[in-house]
Amino acid sequence: MQWETDTMQVAYRLYYLVGKDSDIFHREKDATDRALASNSLAAAAPEHLTVITGTHTGNIRLSVELRSDEPEPPAPQWETAIDVSLYSTSGRLWLSEWAGELIDTAGNLAHAGSGWYRVRVQARGRDRGAAQGAVQAWVEEHQLTIWPAAPDHDKVHWVTDAFGLHYYDPQRPTASPVYPADALPWAIRTDNVRIRAWAEQLGYDVQGQDRIVAAIHAASLGKPSAGSPAL
Template sequence: MTDANAQILSLDLRVSYRQAYLVDDTDDAECPGMVDDHPDHPVGILRVEEGSAFLVTGTHTGTVRFDVAVAESEPAPDRDGHEDIVEISIESKSGSFTLHEWGGEAHEIPALAAGPGWYRLRYHAAGMDDGPDGVAEGLAPDRYLLQIWPAPESDPVVVKSASGTHQHWMTAG
């Protein structure tokens, strides 16, 4: 479920080591390595550090369905279509982000609604427990939706948690 006014990018995203990255389009930004979870409000599968976000997938290596929806205001979460939903704040100094595959291609996402400033990321995951530990042949069974909208900085939140994979990452540190 996405806001009718959202700009949406849908793609098949190549992941390795269960990783993808959202990176601010500044000259010094780069894909983060494993980032520590928030110490007081852990969300497990989404971690932010200095304008970059580390996104965890259920599939170890392969291609997953990934949608990015950039909205002007807070969209509704898709509670029925996803088992796990988490939120975290991120600051964009450039006013734009790129979605990166592990060690590979970068994908431009729709322009951020309010330019540089604070945004909220809501990361939805479906089928994380079905993602293979090895290499997925064809499109892997897990899929993801990342919603982005302008919002003041606030604490990370777990909106919904139902998969064993999410529970693992909540305690993995």
């Protein structure tokens, strides 16, 4: 399946993939920092992918390809190309603009149901986008290729644009995949009843948390807890 648009809206140099259960997981405030520190382009967590553009505000050209297997190596016309692992708990994954507007026309991108996916993010024109800042007609192009695959560290095929090279350091180790249990806020994944009550008082979705933890355990993806301190 292939989908394409010339009017993917970005703001603050960001757009996303988000899942149905994304609000239950702690939205990592450092997602942009993780992306810039690891590969300059994208960072994944359960039910969520953050992608960084050179364009600050406006349209980019974006194509999405859904596959059942790993694609051929990236073509040389892409200036930056990376692969990351993303886990879908809900089996629902949608394109989203920075402000939260879902792009329904692209369809459900978790095309194999719940489980692990590999996402290849390819970009070109980030330097032009960064130079212009705000654009009407696109000057930057991205492609997302998504296929089911076991979790693995980020893979940086290459980073050649000046925007990416400002952040990317090939001497740094690549980022490891984020498992669902690791992405939950500590205060609601702990077995300590008092901490969970405190988390609920602060507005965490504890009932939703129970549902997600059950799904994690059913999929044998939960990592052993290190325990929690007594209060």
